[in-house]
Amino acid sequence: MKIQGKMFMWLSVFLLIMAILYGLWAKEPIGITTLFMAFGLAIMVGFYLGFTARRVDPGAQDDKEADVADGAGELGFFSPHSWQPLGLAIGWALGFLGVAVGWWLLYFSVPIILLSVFGWVFEYYRGENRTQ
Template sequence: MKIQGHMFGWLAAFILVAAIVYGYWSKEPVGTTALFLAFGLAAMIGYYLVFTARRVDTGAQDNKEAEVADDAGELGFFSPHSWQPLSLAIGGALAFLGVVLDWWLLYFSIPVILVGIYGWVFEYYRGADQNQ
């Protein structure tokens, strides 16, 4: 994970230089703003990856002498089926339609989004007193 963090750091530095040069030469605010936002996103991802790499053990991707088989095995738990992303997608689509058509549609979309987020966060929560 550490190498990916450094790659995003170098990408953020490149985008920052490109944003400064583009903003100086073009005097165009929209593209300059987009480049600065892209710099911020790349910097945040790079910082997260480097910060997380310090807290977890070294993976096979950080070892220069690792084999492909060294990274085999379980990667984590992924839900085999979940209806919550569909609920969030419907709520998000309604929210964007509310911005386009009229703001009253947000009154219907926000509860759908909140139900989807609540369901997704607590989908596998069994309670503090249960062992399963």
């Protein structure tokens, strides 16, 4: 993870330089704002990856002498299935439709969104997946 953090930090430096040069040269507010926001996002991801790299064991990508086979094996836990994203997508689709059609549709979309988020967060705290 250390190398990914460094890559995002270098990307953020590049985006900051480009934002400043673009601001001086083009004087166009939308592009300047977009580049500064991209700089902010890149530095957030780079900081997160660098911070996380200090807390976890180094991976195969951090070793300069590693082979491709050194990266094989289990990488973490990934949810095999979940119906909650579908409910969340339906809720947000109704919400955006409510902005276009009528605000009354939000009365139906907000409970669907809240139930889907709640179900997704607490998905592994109930039923057969519950741990003691």
